[in-house]
Amino acid sequence: MSALLNDITFGQYYPGNSVVHRMDPRAKVVLTVAAIVLIFLARVAVAVACTVVFTAAAVALTRMPVKLYLKTLKPIIPIIILTSVINALYVSSGTVVVHVWQITITTGGLLTALYMAVRICLLIITSSLLTYTTSPTQLTDAIERLLSPLALLRLDVHTLAMMMTIALRFIPTLIEETEKIMAAQKARGADLDSGGLMRRVKALVPVLIPLLISSFRRAAELADAMECRCYHGGKDRTRMRQLHLSARDWLAFAVTAAVFGAVVAANQMASGLLYALFTGGAL
Amino acid sequence: MPVLSANSLCYTYGQGTPYEKHAVRGVSFAVEAGEIVGIIGHTGSGKSTLVQMLNGLLRPQSGTVLLNGEDIFADPKRMRACRFQVGLVFQYPEYQLFDETVEKDIGFGPRNMDLPEDEIARRVRRAAAVVGLPEELLAQSPFDLSGGEKRRAAIAGVLAMEPRVLILDEPTAGLDPRGRATILEMIRAYNRQSGAAVLFVSHNMEDVAALSHRVLVLDHGTRAFFDTPRAVFAQSEALAGMSLAVPAVTRILDGLAGQGIAVTPGLYTVEDAAAEILRLRKEGERPA
Numbered sequence: 001m002s003a004l005l006n007d008i009t010f011g012q013y014y015p016g017n018s019v020v021h022r023m024d025p026r027a028k029v030v031l032t033v034a035a036i037v038l039i040f041l042a043r044v045a046v047a048v049a050c051t052v053v054f055t056a057a058a059v060a061l062t063r064m065p066v067k068l069y070l071k072t073l074k075p076i077i078p079i080i081i082l083t084s085v086i087n088a089l090y091v092s093s094g095t096v097v098v099h100v101w102q103i104t105i106t107t108g109g110l111l112t113a114l115y116m117a118v119r120i121c122l123l124i125i126t127s128s129l130l131t132y133t134t135s136p137t138q139l140t141d142a143i144e145r146l147l148s149p150l151a152l153l154r155l156d157v158h159t160l161a162m163m164m165t166i167a168l169r170f171i172p173t174l175i176e177e178t179e180k181i182m183a184a185q186k187a188r189g190a191d192l193d194s195g196g197l198m199r200r201v202k203a204l205v206p207v208l209i210p211l212l213i214s215s216f217r218r219a220a221e222l223a224d225a226m227e228c229r230c231y232h233g234g235k236d237r238t239r240m241r242q243l244h245l246s247a248r249d250w251l252a253f254a255v256t257a258a259v260f261g262a263v264v265a266a267n268q269m270a271s272g273l274l275y276a277l278f279t280g281g282a283l
Numbered sequence: 284m285p286v287l288s289a290n291s292l293c294y295t296y297g298q299g300t301p302y303e304k305h306a307v308r309g310v311s312f313a314v315e316a317g318e319i320v321g322i323i324g325h326t327g328s329g330k331s332t333l334v335q336m337l338n339g340l341l342r343p344q345s346g347t348v349l350l351n352g353e354d355i356f357a358d359p360k361r362m363r364a365c366r367f368q369v370g371l372v373f374q375y376p377e378y379q380l381f382d383e384t385v386e387k388d389i390g391f392g393p394r395n396m397d398l399p400e401d402e403i404a405r406r407v408r409r410a411a412a413v414v415g416l417p418e419e420l421l422a423q424s425p426f427d428l429s430g431g432e433k434r435r436a437a438i439a440g441v442l443a444m445e446p447r448v449l450i451l452d453e454p455t456a457g458l459d460p461r462g463r464a465t466i467l468e469m470i471r472a473y474n475r476q477s478g479a480a481v482l483f484v485s486h487n488m489e490d491v492a493a494l495s496h497r498v499l500v501l502d503h504g505t506r507a508f509f510d511t512p513r514a515v516f517a518q519s520e521a522l523a524g525m526s527l528a529v530p531a532v533t534r535i536l537d538g539l540a541g542q543g544i545a546v547t548p549g550l551y552t553v554e555d556a557a558a559e560i561l562r563l564r565k566e567g568e569r570p571a
Contacts, residue, residue: 014301015301052329086354109524180373181378181379183335183340184371184373184379185339185372185379185391186340186366187340187370187373187441188366188395189363189365189366189367189391189392189395189444190395191363191395192392206379206381206382206391209381210378210379210380210381213426214378240511
């Protein structure tokens with residue numbers, strides 16, 4: 001394990017034994033997609049509040065330090081600020097708050113900006129929740145199962161899943177390897193972190209070439225090792241770990257469905273209310 | 284004054300995460316110029332972490348590294364200069380070769396030192412000679428060399444910086460007996476010619492016995508022994524407790540001692556052991 005590896009928090013499995021960790025990975029993948037749809041569906045205050053509470057509850061259930069989730073938000077702070085500013089400036093509805101020269105900021109604009117910021121945060125937190133609580137093996141297992149209907153379209157789902165598993169499996173290995181090579185070239189005085197763009201790109205050559213060569217070597221070795229153990233693709237392969245949907249997964253589905261209903265209802269009610277206000281005003 | 288000294292170095296990987304691991308805890312030792320120090324310890328005892336702190340690649344959470352009496356972490360701008368003086372050869376260094384020709388690859392370090400071209404060429408030839416790479420290989424691609432040649436070319440890449448302290452992490456791992464002997468001879472030659480201090484990590488007790496003036500033994504990230512090979516190898520029981528062995532000849536003499544024969548403890552070279560056995564025979568030593 002290494003320093004660079006420690007800096008990468010987004011998308012890293014964080015071992016634990018919470019209810020969320022023990023859920024069926026298929027359920028987690030489906031529910032994450034549902035939650036993302038939910039987050040974008042919420043248009044009014046009550047609905048957005050619902051999604052915030054829902055996400056917070058899920059985070060609490062993982063029994064992991066909240067700090068870890070906040071850390072994943074750090075790299076996207078510039079994006080949040082940018083979208084918020086653009087929304088605040090371009091959306092004009094409600095009453096005017098500030099009007100200076102060409103710039104007009106309205107209550108509607110501020111509200112949209114806030115909702116957008118909240119949505120982006122929830123989006124990142126929800127997806128890191130999935131990768132924090134699900135090991136890469138479980139994740140690809142789940143994706144393979146969920147995509148298995150595509151086999152009818154003559155798509156080789158097993159090979160795709162195996163490629164994904166191998167790719168995920170080798171990310172830490174490659175990071176470790178990169179670090180080792182970087183350290184070795186630094187020991188020979190390579191200057192990897194100063195100078196202009198061209199200089200830096202050039203300085204990476206002594207790192208990238210050995211990395212590329214070792215990747216090819218590893219690929220060949222892995223292929224040999226797999227063949228030595230009689231790997232021949234997905235046909236007739238059985239699994240050591242069978243996936244089972246349990247009570248907690250069904251409960252999670254039910255709760256998510258309820259929140260879904262609440263968000264849709266809140267949206268409908270709000271638009272109905274607006275409609276009534278508009279028509280009432282017109283009359 | 285020692286050329287390199289480590290003072291209560293500590294290093295923890297992944298501080299504050301569930302993967303936290305204390306790799307090195309409070310290790311101190313000092314190396315004199317011209318000395319060869321063998322570093323031994325079982326897998327995971329902190330050897331590789333320790334050597335990476337000695338040239339500033341890893342920054343210890345506490346403790347200092349003094350090079351010629353100066354703290355190498357004091358001024359980040361001088362860090363590179365320190366790395367030229369403390370040359371570190373990693374495990375399997377042949378995987379770091381990258382340049383078009385062996386000559387350019389060996390010259391990578393000296394070129395980073397901003398030396399004039401003729402000086403670089405001189406150093407490359409000298410380093411190649413120390414590791415025993417024939418001149419005609421210098422114009423070849425490093426990827427066309429044999430395994431042992433690649434290893435020697437990679438080590439030459441560090442030697443060409445002419446470091447005052449040379450550190451090698453398992454320089455003989457994965458080599459055949461002949462390749463091993465060549466590397467050991469090369470280490471000795473560099474030490475003798477340049478007067479540099481050499482530290483080398485090894486799992487092979489015979490290598491350590493053959494080369495070291497002193498031996499540093501690490502156990503779970505702490506310093507277990509730092510003494511002459513004779514004093515260290517006299518502790519065969521303590522070493523066994525750390526999953527380490529003593530050289531084969533020492534084991535034979537320990538076996539004789541176990542039979543009640545008055546063997547001088549801690550002999551570790553074949554020559555000394557032979558002389559000792561002859562002496563015992565002459566004196567007519569028999570089991571009591």
